[in-house]
Amino acid sequence: MKIYKSIEEFNSYKDNLHDLTFVPTMGNLHKGHISLINFAKKFKTGIIATIFVNKLQFNDKSDYQNYPKTLDEDIDLLEKHGCDHLLIPDDSILDNIDQISASSKATKLCGMSRPGHFDGVLTILNKFFEIIEPQSVIFGKKDYQQLILVKEFVEKKDLNISIIGCDTVRERSGLALSSRNNLLSREEKLLAPLINKTLEQLKNKKNKLNKSLLIKKAKYLSSKGFIVDYIEACDTESLEETFEIDKKDILIAIAAKLGNVRLIDNILLQKL
Ligand code: PAF
Numbered sequence: 001m002k003i004y005k006s007i008e009e010f011n012s013y014k015d016n017l018h019d020l021t022f023v024p025t026m027g028n029l030h031k032g033h034i035s036l037i038n039f040a041k042k043f044k045t046g047i048i049a050t051i052f053v054n055k056l057q058f059n060d061k062s063d064y065q066n067y068p069k070t071l072d073e074d075i076d077l078l079e080k081h082g083c084d085h086l087l088i089p090d091d092s093i094l095d096n097i098d099q100i101s102a103s104s105k106a107t108k109l110c111g112m113s114r115p116g117h118f119d120g121v122l123t124i125l126n127k128f129f130e131i132i133e134p135q136s137v138i139f140g141k142k143d144y145q146q147l148i149l150v151k152e153f154v155e156k157k158d159l160n161i162s163i164i165g166c167d168t169v170r171e172r173s174g175l176a177l178s179s180r181n182n183l184l185s186r187e188e189k190l191l192a193p194l195i196n197k198t199l200e201q202l203k204n205k206k207n208k209l210n211k212s213l214l215i216k217k218a219k220y221l222s223s224k225g226f227i228v229d230y231i232e233a234c235d236t237e238s239l240e241e242t243f244e245i246d247k248k249d250i251l252i253a254i255a256a257k258l259g260n261v262r263l264i265d266n267i268l269l270q271k272l
Pocket of ligand 1: 124
């Protein structure tokens with residue numbers, strides 16, 4: 001795997017690179033990221049990953065400062081799993097960066113409590129797209145809202161890039177893999193799978209889906225110690241609230257905190 005520690009270093013090599021499949025990350029890699037690398041292999045192109053903890057997308061300074069960093073292990077993992085190129089820029093990538101404003105979909109779900117978060121995500125991704133010029137970019141569906149916003153951004157800007165979503169990888173307990181799981185205490189780690197359990201229960205009751213059922217589930221999670229940010233049923237494209245499962249597929253998305261650790265997850269319910 002070739003490692004580039006600056007944009008300049010990458011640019012000096014770029015003429016040798018074509019048709020790249022790109023896996024953007026903030027490091028602290030786990031099996032979820034590796035599943036993205038493995039998915040990227042299907043394209044039979046060169047694979048490039050980035051590791052950059054993007055301060056523009058953090059609302060909370062301490063969340064940014066505490067974001068787990070495991071660079072040596074990340075490099076080993078990427079190498080072991082067949083990533084070809086790794087770009088690790090420093091904060092100078094943010095100098096004079098074009099600020100991107102996400103669409104109004106960014107104000108829903110996670111955007112309600114993380115204003116500006118998706119502007120920060122799109123701002124850094126736009127920069128990476130300019131530098132890397134990838135053919136395809138792979139994202140995890142755990143960050144469903146991010147995936148939708150990136151797809152929309154690429155379409156609106158008419159960029160010739162395929163945006164691909166990969167299924168969420170879970171622990172045996174059902175807990176969605178996330179770098180933030182490393183910040184959970186032992187007790188919190190035992191509670192965290194309740195988020196996925198709640199989503200599965202809602203899937204099993206999808207023919208009775210309504211607001212009061214979601215409120216009941218939120219109260220249950222609160223009673224177990226979660227600080228629930230939202231549990232929402234929404235349209236898979238517009239992210240507008242809907243319960244019309246007889247007419248279309250519906251996304252159920254949850255964000256909840258255990259202690260200081262914010263966890264998100266979602267499930268897609270097929271139309272009845
Ligand atoms: O999903 C993430 O890890 C980040 O939002 C991303 C896409 C790497 C942008 O910083």
